[in-house]
Amino acid sequence: MLGVSKAFPGVRALDCVDFRVQAGEVHALMGENGAGKSTLIKIMTGAVRRDEGEIRIDGRPVEINSPGEARALGVGTVYQEVNLIPTMSVTRNLTLGRQPRRFGLISWRTARSLARERLKRLRIDIDVERPLGSFSLAVQQLVAIARALEDDTRVLVLDEPTASLDADEAELLFQIVRDLKGRGIAIVFITHFLDQVYKIADRISVLRNGRLVGEGATAELPRLKLISLMLGRELEETEERLxxxxxxxxxxxxxxxxxxxxxxxxxxxxxxxxxxxxxxxxxxxxxxxxxxxxxxxxxxxxxxxxxxxxxxxxxxxxxxxxxxxxxxxxxxxxxxxxxxxxxxxxxxxxxxxxxxxxxxxxxxxxxxxxxxxxxxxxxxxxxxxxxxxxxxxxxxxxxxxxxxxxxxxxxxxxxxxxxxxxxxxxxxxxxxxxxxxxxxxxxxxxxxxxxxxxxxxxxxxxxxxxxxxxxxxxxxxxxxxxxxxxxxxxxxx
Amino acid sequence: MTPGSNVETKTAALRPRANTETAALPQRLHGLRALAGHRAIWPLLALALILAVDGAISPGFFNVRIVEGRLFGNLIDILYRAMPTAVVALGMAVVIGTKGIDLSVGSVIAIVGAVITWRIHSGDPHLVVLMAALAVGVLCGLWNGFLVAVLDIQPIIATLILMVSGRGIGLMINLLYGGTNPSFTSPLLQGLSVGHIGLVPTRIILGAAIFGALWLLIRRTALGLFLESVGGNAAAADLAGINARLIKYAAYVICGFCAAWAGVVLAADTHTSDPVSIGLYIELDAILAVVIGGGSLSGGRIYLGMTVLGALIIQALTTSILTSGLPPEYNLVVKAFVVIVVLLLQSDNLRAALSKGFTGRKR
Missing domain, CATH: 3.40.50.300 (P-loop containing nucleotide triphosphate hydrolases)
Known part of the structure; x- marks a missing residue:
């Protein structure tokens, strides 16, 4: 994404931001509240239209005007708050909009096995017939990831995937992320947990007030430097106040x-x-x-x-x-x-x-x-x-x-x-x-x-x-x- | 975008308060923008447009004369006829604000009409009859509130129960003293409905009084905020310490009261208890008025003034179709068309698209 801008009434949410993700890397997108992370993600995934700039995949300029187009181009997303339908069964949530058909009718048997297969990729074993809302937030999050993950997904965007997970579940998620990375999928990872960034990310981009203020390999961006980039000030004073x-x-x-x-x-x-x-x-x-x-x-x-x-x-x-x-x-x-x-x-x-x-x-x-x-x-x-x-x-x-x-x-x-x-x-x-x-x-x-x-x-x-x-x-x-x-x-x- | 304007938007965004930002804009342009941004502007424009078309088609449309000591003319007529719907719509706006809906208002009107005729035939003092009529409306509201707030039935189903049974109840009340469509005369009630105080029809004055009272209740106490909280997010309202059950009760009671008032006006106007056809489809007009006024069926907001405006638009349309000489058969279709236009004009997305095309062409 090059020179992408977006203005909302009263706020310029993104200002000429360049953002590059390579295949087979985990790229952490960092920034404070309101830095423009969510907006950038939404532009990438077609939920919001950009005002300026250009998006390229494999060097080829592409237009992403709707979530459907983003999916077709291989960009899958899991948003910060789970965006599935809690009253529907896991199967329905996973196959909604692309139910397998047989003689023009939905084949629920195929749908169920499809759902189980999708979950198996994430090593989850749950009753796919139960309504999604009856599971914990953590399981719901994993189901959302399973839904976003298609066979031809090239870029997977995870917006705060671990916010509701405990340590074990986060570790499970990271195993899955590493696995996906190994398959050449580019993963954009947004989180507030610094530990997790250093655990999993290969590269980091930092946004502040709608601008890109830093980008680099994780190894070259020590923690203190990252935080001061995000805050635009040194952290010591806040640590001291604590x-x-x-x-x-x-x-x-x-x-x-x-x-x-x-x-x-x-x-x-x-x-x-x-x-x-x-x-x-x-x-x-x-x-x-x-x-x-x-x-x-x-x-x-x-x-x-x-x-x-x-x-x-x-x-x-x-x-x-x-x-x-x-x-x-x-x-x-x-x-x-x-x-x-x-x-x-x-x-x-x-x-x-x-x-x-x-x-x-x-x-x-x-x-x-x-x-x-x-x-x-x-x-x-x-x-x-x-x-x-x-x-x-x-x-x-x-x-x-x-x-x-x-x-x-x-x-x-x-x-x-x-x-x-x-x-x-x-x-x-x-x-x-x-x-x-x-x-x-x-x-x-x-x-x-x-x-x-x-x-x-x-x-x-x-x-x-x-x-x-x-x-x-x-x-x-x-x-x-x-x-x-x-x-x-x-x-x- | 030119570099200059770019800098300006950026610095404007950095300024903390809106008023410093506005100082940078030419005063007049800002005034226009504020006007265009206000939510009332589009329904107002629509109303003005409808009336302007009327004025063009039938000369003398705007004439207001004094006949037999009261105001007379198309504009007064629109206000006069819109009043029952407008008051019902006010109650509806409150219920819709709590993410509910009340389909039973037409049936409440039927019951109220039947009760009035019955009690007058029984020889009750007319003031008592009036009180009883309003009490019946409150009772209906309590019933709906009970179904919605206590039994937790979805509002559309809960109020459907009274909607279906209400007209039957009206017919049964008629049967209490024999007669299918009994009629009555009551100087008091008919005075409230078709009479006038000074030059102005009484029902307009009373409608305005109800609007005023409701506005005070909603906006000068915290009831409005509580109603909107319950409608916006019931779980959060509960955690914020609001008694959602009581608030919902209040909404349906207010709506029942408003419907009862419309019932008094309509029954007195026709002098009969006709449960089958009195106030037929008024719930749909009321819901439409709320929606034209910018209320969302997903709740969370109550716009009283805008709702009245919505009711006026609906009545202005009906009146203008009748005075324009179009066959009355056209009424409903033309109404539907205009409603769609008004709703589209209120859509932020469409407005943004339109203004984008507009400014784009200017540059």
């Missing part, structure tokens, strides 16, 4: 959960939170991290146990009640549970406080505007103004808007489920810094995350989950990678 604030628990528990649980969802567990304390929830994918968070917030109604906030028992547990008791929740899946795409940034943010106040005492427009601007500045949300529909922001900025909504209600207990998923390095540091600051001011925080390093960095204590059970708690001073993994693995700690 270490600056000491944290520690003070006083009486503000949240007390006793025997909280729900049959078939989560075994009863106990949990306490003190003001200024950060408690992490660690465990593998599907171990019950999200369930614990939602049970405490009342988004999943518990059928056993009790919960007290600030000494007062919450009788009828619901998100609305939790909110009124000073809790706030920031969900994991922003597309499905976080954002209101049609509503503006301002409306998305003020909703957090408005629900607490009830429908009768509406925040005035000027108050809304003030709150929104405050949050936009505090979290560095990249938007031309507060009235832009949130659906038009980049993924990371949407995540920040959801965080802003949970902060705007002025909570004393904040529950974050995967707070940094799909967020770039710079924003990551900003969010962690902000969380630290709030904790210093007495906020109690519960963080569920699949990234152990992140948990270790922020947590005072870590509750370890396995198979929907809380199997242990690791106290302060003992929070290391090893103790957590040992606990998960089942050794007595």
């Amino acid at each position: 270490e600056a604030l000491p944290h520690g628990a003070k006083g009486e528990p503000i949240l007390l959960a006793e025997g909280l649980g729900r049959r078939r969802v989560m075994a009863p567990f106990d949990l306490t939170l003190r003001p200024g304390e950060v408690v992490g929830l660690a465990g593998l994918l599907g171990s019950g991290r999200t369930e614990v968070a939602k049970l405490i917030f009342g988004a999943i109604r518990p059928d056993s146990g009790r919960i007290e906030v600030g000494g007062a028992r919450i009788a009828s547990h619901s998100p609305g009640q939790s909110l009124r008791h000073g809790m706030a929740f920031c969900p994991e899946d922003r597309k499905a549970e976080g954002i209101f795409a049609e509503l503006s940034v301002r409306e998305n943010i003020v909703l957090g406080l408005q629900t607490k106040r009830g429908w009768l005492s509406r925040l005035s427009y000027s108050e809304q505007e003030r709150l929104a601007q405050e949050m936009i500045e505090a979290l560095g949300i990249a938007t031309p103004d507060a009235d832009k529909p949130v659906g038009q922001l980049s993924g990371g900025n949407q995540q920040k808007v959801v965080l802003a909504r949970s902060l705007v209600s002025g909570p004393s207990i904040l529950i974050l489920d995967e707070p940094t998923r799909g967020i770039d390095v710079g924003a990551h540091a900003e969010i962690v810094t902000l969380i630290r600051k709030l904790c210093a001011e007495g906020l109690a925080l519960l963080v569920a995350s699949s990234e152990l390093d992140e948990l270790i960095a922020v947590s005072d204590r870590i509750a370890v989950l396995r198979d929907r059970r809380m199997i242990g708690e690791i106290g302060s001073g003992d929070v290391t990678r090893e103790t957590i993994i040992r606990t998960i693995a089942g050794a007595r700690s």
Whole structure:
């Protein structure tokens, strides 16, 4: 791709970007939120039309005006958020639009074996007749890859393929990627995990503010250099800020959960939170991290146990009640549970406080505007103004808007489920810094995350989950990678 | 693109606020752009165009006279006839904003008409009858809300139940005191429907009052934001602490109330309870009005003023086809055609394509 540009209203998303991928290489495309990665990918795959520039495959100029044309030219894509149909069976998802026919009718038997064959290439063995939505996000991701992968695929674009995968699954994915690479397929790999880039990528291209700011072999681009290219500044200062604030628990528990649980969802567990304390929830994918968070917030109604906030028992547990008791929740899946795409940034943010106040005492427009601007500045949300529909922001900025909504209600207990998923390095540091600051001011925080390093960095204590059970708690001073993994693995700690 | 303009767009993008950017543009051009960007402009243009065609075809179309102490003329007539549909459409806009739909409004009108006639025949005071009629609408809304919010039935199916049964219920009420299409007279109700206050028809004043009250309810409390949140993303609304069940109830109750008001107006206008044909297909006109007004059936947004505009466009079309001398048989087809044009004009994609071709030619 040469000199490709694209402008959206108010933003020049790409500015004369050259991007070259060679056959049989894994090419990492890096950049912060809003750097233009998604736009570049969408142009490559025909989802968006470029304004200027040219695309060549094997030196031959080609026109890619629709996803269908991109597929015909051998460009397969797996988008950041799984774009399959959860209510349909795996078979249907894999064969949609190209069902095998027999006498003009769809042959479901052939379709099923075709689906199984496609999955086998990725070494997955699942029941292809079950609806896709009944599988975990990780399996859905793999099915999406299976769908994108055709016999004649030349370029495979993977946009954040590992965002929802745990370490083992990511490793499995990488094996598949190496396998594909060996078959001469060019792989464009977008991720926020630096470790994974250095593990798998051969070359790296870095975008910043819609421009290509660096390109080179992975070996020649050390980590610090890469990060400073992405951020356009040196990283040391952010690293330093991370270490600056000491944290520690003070006083009486503000949240007390006793025997909280729900049959078939989560075994009863106990949990306490003190003001200024950060408690992490660690465990593998599907171990019950999200369930614990939602049970405490009342988004999943518990059928056993009790919960007290600030000494007062919450009788009828619901998100609305939790909110009124000073809790706030920031969900994991922003597309499905976080954002209101049609509503503006301002409306998305003020909703957090408005629900607490009830429908009768509406925040005035000027108050809304003030709150929104405050949050936009505090979290560095990249938007031309507060009235832009949130659906038009980049993924990371949407995540920040959801965080802003949970902060705007002025909570004393904040529950974050995967707070940094799909967020770039710079924003990551900003969010962690902000969380630290709030904790210093007495906020109690519960963080569920699949990234152990992140948990270790922020947590005072870590509750370890396995198979929907809380199997242990690791106290302060003992929070290391090893103790957590040992606990998960089942050794007595 | 010239190098100069390139630099300008870039620097404009770097500036933090929109107002500094606008200062760079010639004021007049900006004004035009803001106008063209406003969502009301296309439906307004369509309405103006329809009226302009009318004016060209039949001279004196715009004349407004005073006859028997009230305003009289085509423009007033359009407003007058559009009112029941417009008010039903307002309720519909609220329901559609929550990603729902209410097919039962026509049947609610039929039930309301039957209840009015029945209670007047039973000798209730007319004010009580009016209250009962509106209460019936609220009750119907509660029923729909129960099916949608509590039983979690898809709105189109849930409201289909009352749509199908409602006209039957109306006929059964008629049978309570004998008679297929019983008639009634009520100075109070007919005053609300065909009467006038000063020069202005009462129903226009009441329609405006309902619009005003609804606007206050939606935009001056946080109810509108909650309704739109539930419609935009129900799961996220739940996690944000909104009681989605209650909000949906509210939407269907509002819609039922609006339908009941239209029922009072239409029944009083015809002096009869005619459950088979009163308010027939009004749900479709109401949905159309919402859509012409820019509302999406996928929910998440409520445009009250635009919805009224949509209802006016529909009525203006009907009226102009009748006054233009075209056979009334043409009505529905011409209506369909104009609706398609209005909807296309509102499509961002088409507008972008058109303006691209336009500026391209200029250069």
